[in-house]
Amino acid sequence: MSLAYLLQQLLNGLSLGGAYALIAIGYTMVYGILRMINFAHGDVFMMAGYFMIYSMAVFPWYVSLPVVIAGTIVLGVVIEKLAYKPLRSAPRMSVMISAIGVAYLLENLANYLFTAMPQSYPQIDILKHVYTLGDITVSRVTLVAPVLTVILTVLMIQLVNHTKMGMAMRACSKDQNTARIMGIKVDSVITKTFIIGCGLAAIGSILYFTDRNTVQPYSGSLPGLKCFVAAVLGGIGSIPGAMVGGFIVGVCQIAITAAGYSVFSDAFTFVLLIIILLVRPTGIFGEKATDKV
């Protein structure tokens, strides 16, 4: 087992982990504010993949990137307004079930609109540039993914901790009713949360699919669940936790597959979820729960 081999596998793991981390942040932020798990998030990520295919057919890549991010944000906000907002005062379980419904709706919609045939993801030349260093061959996106993830996470932490909007978010997360009494527009904070979460999912989708080349209607369901596990692992509600969780899940998955146990690679992720919930339900970075959940 050469060093080059280990390094290559590590890069594979980090680039996968980076994409997972960006999606996990979306789960974690929505959970932090609404105390609900947005099961449709993985499918929003899948839809972002299709948006890229269709916008690249019309625009050059530098126009497509903002178009895809904007499109994904619109989709996420529309879902929030239609499927979650009317249930604001309903029990949390109802919103969760609504989210599962939206997930299936998106999958079947994609099946109907784009057919079940996998579609080729457009190649963005600047991301696809391949570097060869001795025995290691990596495309630029593999290197960009983890770096960009760390940068975006740091930005998110700054946003939450050091801006007025972030303060409002934290207030809503602590207690929505009190925040409302204090004059915070809770609905607008929630919308902003979805905007950020979906924007990150769109970026994650570009990194993920550029490396994996094809999109199909169920591309989002399993990665979505894994990212959810990553968010729980890191401590749901915690942004740095989601990032660390994403990297851990990504690297472990690659390590297990590389060791020849691909049968267990999916199972591992979910065993991890069970262990975390049993041993440390608040996750690695989780707040010490004085929570009312």
Added chain:
Amino acid sequence: MKKKVLSIVLTAAMMANVLAGCSTSPTGSSGSDSGAAGTDSAAEGSTIKIGVFEPKTGENGSGGTQEELGIEYANSVRPTVTVGGTEYTIELDWQDNQSDKTVAATAAQKLISDGCVGVIGGYGSGTCIAAGSYFADAKIPAIGTTCTNTNVTLGNDYYFRVCYLDPFQGTVMADWAIDQGYTEIATIDNIGNEYTSGLVQTFTAEYEAKGGKIVAAETFQTNESDFKAILTNIKASGVKAVFAPTDYLYAPLLLNQAADLGLDVQWIAGDTWNNPVITEDAGDNAEGVVIDCFYAEGGNEEFDAGFKEWINADSSRLEANLNSDTIIGNQAMCYDAYMVMLDAIEAADSLEGEAIQAALKDINVTEGVVGGAVKFDENGDAEKNTTFILKVEGGEFTYVDSVTHEE
């Protein structure tokens, strides 16, 4: 009990039809729905019916429609059959099984009540299995075209099939890989996928028996989209060829990710990769991929030319063949199934199901078929020993060779 009564009645009806067919009937009305009347007209015009059991609609609709062209062409080449000194014109009885197991039963019963002498079809194993017992109960021999599941013919004395079964492909591709000088190879198996696992298993057995070495046996789970880990393993193992008989969905992922990792190997796969999605999505990375299939253009020039001319002669045929005159392996199988059915009827010299079935059991067709000789084993599966090798060249699947497996 009910079913038994039904089958006895149907068998009686069949026998009546056959007997009626021997006598000359004064009425000549055709196209009647009732079985007896149908055969009356058959006797009058000296026609017999052969059922076509294919999905025209539903998920396999496009494949079934393409297969029907193969049968229709075969019928245009050989429109008659001689039994007992009388020449009978063959009338094809088209029934759409809608790719649905419930409809398949209805379609099978319709074919039986129409008094078909034999049945050809179809695309997709599930519908064939659903219809199989009806054909067996009515003692009507059926010849499967491209239904590759073992259970179509297993335990059913009246269902035969002209195509090879899935695991055979693994054996033949192992022979090919050895012939090409690849003494070390990596395999990629999709856990939980019968097709892929079957091929990898038979490939490994044959390859090792011939002295080859499997250096890396990688696996992945259904719905996986990240193959970088296993591809990095394969790259580290230093092999020059990879056998990856996966569903076609995974093909572009494997090919593109391999290219990203700088893995330059000979890809070998099964018939599932014979799909335009691969050349479209993987583009240049698909160049050089080698697969096998039931039949490839170039295998029999006379058949190729005749079929193309026939397809191009009618725009509706061209449309049914997805606006292309490319011959797919399935159509050759349909052509062969039709020819074998007629040969069996002539060999039996009878229009009775039991006699034709007995003839099919002993038949050995070497002339007039395009996808290799047809001889059935005790399960009713063709003992095929030939497959056709295709290679992607310039974005097209091109015939390169045919490989025969010697025991």
